Amino acid sequence: MTFSEPSPAASESPQVPLIVAIDGPAGSGKSSVSKAVARRLGYGFLDTGAAYRAFAWFALERGVDTSEAEAVTATLPYFDYTIGTDPDGYAVLVGDTDVTEAIRDPRISATVSAVARVPEVRAFLTALFRSIAREQPLPGIVVEGRDITTVVEPEAEVRILLTASEEARMARRSLEISTQSAETVAEQLRSRDAADSKVVEFMSAADGVTTVDSTHLDFEQTIDAVIDVITTRTARNSHD
Ligand SMILES: Nc1ncnc2c1ncn2[C@@H]1O[C@H](COP(=O)(O)OP(=O)(O)OP(=O)(O)O)[C@@H](O)[C@H]1O
Numbered sequence: 001m002t003f004s005e006p007s008p009a010a011s012e013s014p015q016v017p018l019i020v021a022i023d024g025p026a027g028s029g030k031s032s033v034s035k036a037v038a039r040r041l042g043y044g045f046l047d048t049g050a051a052y053r054a055f056a057w058f059a060l061e062r063g064v065d066t067s068e069a070e071a072v073t074a075t076l077p078y079f080d081y082t083i084g085t086d087p088d089g090y091a092v093l094v095g096d097t098d099v100t101e102a103i104r105d106p107r108i109s110a111t112v113s114a115v116a117r118v119p120e121v122r123a124f125l126t127a128l129f130r131s132i133a134r135e136q137p138l139p140g141i142v143v144e145g146r147d148i149t150t151v152v153e154p155e156a157e158v159r160i161l162l163t164a165s166e167e168a169r170m171a172r173r174s175l176e177i178s179t180q181s182a183e184t185v186a187e188q189l190r191s192r193d194a195a196d197s198k199v200v201e202f203m204s205a206a207d208g209v210t211t212v213d214s215t216h217l218d219f220e221q222t223i224d225a226v227i228d229v230i231t232t233r234t235a236r237n238s239h240d
């Protein structure tokens with residue numbers, strides 16, 4: 001090899017995508033806003049909650065008692081999970097079964113926190129999220145969840161806590177769900193946040209994380225606010 005030839009490692013090493021990490025409580029707009037931001041920027045999108053939901057679905061299908069951490073952990077090696085990263089539409093598969101719709105069932109929302117509190121499940125899914133984010137082909141990816149800014153991608157170029165008052169989140173969520181009363185929706189949201197908060201911190205921003213509070217912003221204004229943070233952060237990082 002001559003000196004001027006690039007080494008195979010340099011020429012073949014894939015470009016690391018720009019990672020935008022977004023966390024927040026239930027109903028704060030993480031998935032809808034992140035998807036819209038990804039679309040606008042031509043980035044990929046990763047909904048990490050879908051994986052926890054799909055794993056809860058899988059555990060229930062296998063008849064696992066989800067309150068038993070050991071039984072939940074024993075299920076992990078059989079969990080064959082696939083998710084797309086296209087913000088315009090992504091299927092969630094467990095094995096060959098498309099569970100995209102099934103994981104939104106209230107039965108899953110009521111169970112998911114029990115499996116998400118198991119450390120082995122978190123470690124398994126965290127590794128999966130990191131590899132999906134790096135393997136997708138676009139120049140950037142928006143990854144949203146509860147512990148993306150703190151655990152999954154603490155070194156992400158852009159880290160945002162997307163929040164809104166409990167009242168606003170409950171009102172927005174109950175507009176979407178016509179099969180349950182507003183009180184039931186509110187109670188479920190509250191108890192899921194309470195259970196999840198015991199395991200990961202997503203109610204306040206960690207050091208270096210920018211808060212976007214959408215309580216008094218409409219959907220478009222929230223997208224703009226997130227894109228502003230991304231623009232400011234990436235400009236600042238390129239000068240560091
Ligand atoms: N700024 C906003 N103004 C009005 N509605 C909004 C705003 N942001 C999000 N929404 C709406 O709020 C609802 C909840 O948003 P979304 O499902 O994205 O939240 P989420 O944080 O991903 O929730 P979960 O963690 O429970 O999955 C959606 O109907 C979404 O369109």
Ligand SMILES: Nc1ccn([C@@H]2O[C@H](COP(=O)(O)O)[C@@H](O)[C@H]2O)c(=O)n1
Pocket residue numbers: 026048049050052053112113116144145146147148192196200
């Ligand atoms: N990074 C994450 C993402 C999600 N969870 C757990 O999954 C549940 C469902 O998430 P949604 O975003 O689809 O609401 C959530 O309630 C958490 O239990 C998580 O722990 N970490």
